Amino acid sequence: MNYNKITPAVMDAVSHIVQGNVFTQQEDLICFSYDALNQKYYPEAVAFARTAEEVSLLLKLANTHLFPVIPRGSGSGFTGGSVPVMGGLVLCLTRMNQILTIDTDNLVAEVEPGVITGEFQKEVEKRGLFYPPDPASLKFSTLGGNVAECAGGPRCLKYGVTKDYVLGLEVVLPNGDIIQTGAKTMKSVVGYDLTSFLVGSEGTLGVITKMYLKLLPLPETRKTMQAIFPSMDNAARTVSEIIRSKIIPSTLEFLDQAAIRCVEEYLKMGLPIHAEALLIIEVDGNREVVDKDAEKIEALCLQGGADTVMTAKTEEEAEGLWKVRRSISASLLKLNPHKINEDITVPRSRVPDIIRKIVEIAKKYNLINVNFGHAGDGNIHTNFMIDRNNRDELARAEQAVSEIFQATVAFGGTISGEHGIGIAKAPYLSLEIGDKGIEVIKRIKKAFDPNYILNPNKIVT
Numbered sequence: 001m002n003y004n005k006i007t008p009a010v011m012d013a014v015s016h017i018v019q020g021n022v023f024t025q026q027e028d029l030i031c032f033s034y035d036a037l038n039q040k041y042y043p044e045a046v047a048f049a050r051t052a053e054e055v056s057l058l059l060k061l062a063n064t065h066l067f068p069v070i071p072r073g074s075g076s077g078f079t080g081g082s083v084p085v086m087g088g089l090v091l092c093l094t095r096m097n098q099i100l101t102i103d104t105d106n107l108v109a110e111v112e113p114g115v116i117t118g119e120f121q122k123e124v125e126k127r128g129l130f131y132p133p134d135p136a137s138l139k140f141s142t143l144g145g146n147v148a149e150c151a152g153g154p155r156c157l158k159y160g161v162t163k164d165y166v167l168g169l170e171v172v173l174p175n176g177d178i179i180q181t182g183a184k185t186m187k188s189v190v191g192y193d194l195t196s197f198l199v200g201s202e203g204t205l206g207v208i209t210k211m212y213l214k215l216l217p218l219p220e221t222r223k224t225m226q227a228i229f230p231s232m233d234n235a236a237r238t239v240s241e242i243i244r245s246k247i248i249p250s251t252l253e254f255l256d257q258a259a260i261r262c263v264e265e266y267l268k269m270g271l272p273i274h275a276e277a278l279l280i281i282e283v284d285g286n287r288e289v290v291d292k293d294a295e296k297i298e299a300l301c302l303q304g305g306a307d308t309v310m311t312a313k314t315e316e317e318a319e320g321l322w323k324v325r326r327s328i329s330a331s332l333l334k335l336n337p338h339k340i341n342e343d344i345t346v347p348r349s350r351v352p353d354i355i356r357k358i359v360e361i362a363k364k365y366n367l368i369n370v371n372f373g374h375a376g377d378g379n380i381h382t383n384f385m386i387d388r389n390n391r392d393e394l395a396r397a398e399q400a401v402s403e404i405f406q407a408t409v410a411f412g413g414t415i416s417g418e419h420g421i422g423i424a425k426a427p428y429l430s431l432e433i434g435d436k437g438i439e440v441i442k443r444i445k446k447a448f449d450p451n452y453i454l455n456p457n458k459i460v461t
């Protein structure tokens with residue numbers, strides 16, 4: 001596809017549509033040239049829309065003058081989804097950041113896409129309500145970005161992922177038409193389920209300008225535990241045992257030995273560096289049930305071979321346990337300046353198999369590897385800590401990732417549990433969905449966006 005550069009006359013039209021809320025200076029553009037994948041492509045301009053009508057006019061202009069438009073929230077994506085690989089206009093939604101209503105009778109919120117996830121959670125919790133999807137980026141990611149990526153997080157084991165909370169959307173299609181999908185109601189089966197279709201579409205099929213999100217009552221209480229296992233196999237078996245005993249914790253996170261060592265080096269809090277696995281487990285709900293479940297889990301961990309199980313007695317102690325999990329990302333960068341971070345997911349029972357395979361592959365390619373993640377739902381964040389300037393190391397890491405993806409699919413898993421495809425995983429898509437699957441995606445993209453102006457070269461090239 002050949003795109004046109006945005007001429008000064010077209011730039012004036014862009015600026016007119018968004019009432020001057022546009023950046024064109026190099027020093028501003030640099031901030032919108034990358035996301036958490038850390039690959040840089042410069043846009044020609046960045047526009048901040050405030051209404052669906054402005055978004056619609058921009059997309060109509062893009063179709064007339066054939067320039068790419070790339071929707072963007074906070075730019076915290078791990079797969080390059082908001083990066084302007086073909087240049088063009090970055091369309092930033094962060095100024096559409098109003099929580100329009102929180103309907104406590106119907107447990108539905110109506111929100112704009114630029115609302116920060118954690119801010120939204122605080123607002124609903126003030127009313128005794130609960131929005132469970134909790135990506136670790138919740139302090140800075142937007143709800144629009146979460147919906148476009150179908151973000152997950154630790155609580156997804158019990159509560160599901162973002163798609164389970166999206167009742168309906170207002171979306172501007174690539175041709176500028178504004179449509180509504182779904183409804184504010186808990187049920188709606190009118191026509192194709194376009195809401196599900198657009199959730200996780202990574203800004204390639206439409207720009208989300210409003211969302212109807214489902215809310216739950218806030219659980220009465222929660223308990224947080226930490227269990228230390230000398231053996232990873234025993235830890236994984238215990239995870240299965242907990243679920244088999246018909247307890248679904250709200251979170252069930254794990255750190256492997258390398259992750260434990262990194263965090264200990266970083267925080268110096270006396271973590272057991274010889275342990276092969278550390279589990280952080282949280283249960284929530286009614287006080288009586290929570291107490292009973294916590295007791296049962298403690299017993300299962302000890303029977304399963306845990307050396308120690310600690311239950312937090314206060315909020316501060318619980319925060320201390322979570323600090324271990326939240327510090328991993330920062331602690332890893334002490335090992336090497338760059339990380340290749342994948343989010344493969346396998347059936348829960350295959351976690352020990354895939355971990356063994358990853359360790360074997362890391363050894364084969366002589367790479368520093370650290371694993372942690374959501375043991376309860378089989379979602380493993382496997383990280384290769386490298387120096388990207390070392391071309392040989394980078395090539396070895398890319399080869400290792402390719403082999404891990406192949407093993408993941410062979411174990412019945414998926415190459416992305418929550419970060420999406422973007423540009424980072426596009427080369428591996430056929431591994432999982434095959435060439436015919438890719439053909440379907442291409443046909444859908446063409447039907448929505450015949451001029452390929454919306455977020456081109458993402459998911460499929």
Ligand SMILES: Cc1cc2nc3c(=O)[nH]c(=O)nc-3n(C[C@H](O)[C@H](O)[C@H](O)COP(=O)(O)OP(=O)(O)OC[C@H]3O[C@@H](n4cnc5c(N)ncnc54)[C@H](O)[C@@H]3O)c2cc1C
Nearest residue numbers: 073074075076077081136137142144145146148152203208
């Ligand atoms: C430290 C850290 C921790 C993270 N932890 C998690 C985690 O636990 N779970 C998880 O799932 N992810 C996690 N992520 C990844 C990331 O935060 C999520 O993918 C998040 O949903 C992206 O939101 P954003 O607002 O930053 O979107 P962006 O990165 O700006 O955009 C992401 C994608 O959504 C599209 N998009 C954005 N807004 C819109 C819109 N309004 N309409 C249409 N398309 C749009 C973009 O084009 C792009 O393709 C983490 C990232 C970091 C840096």
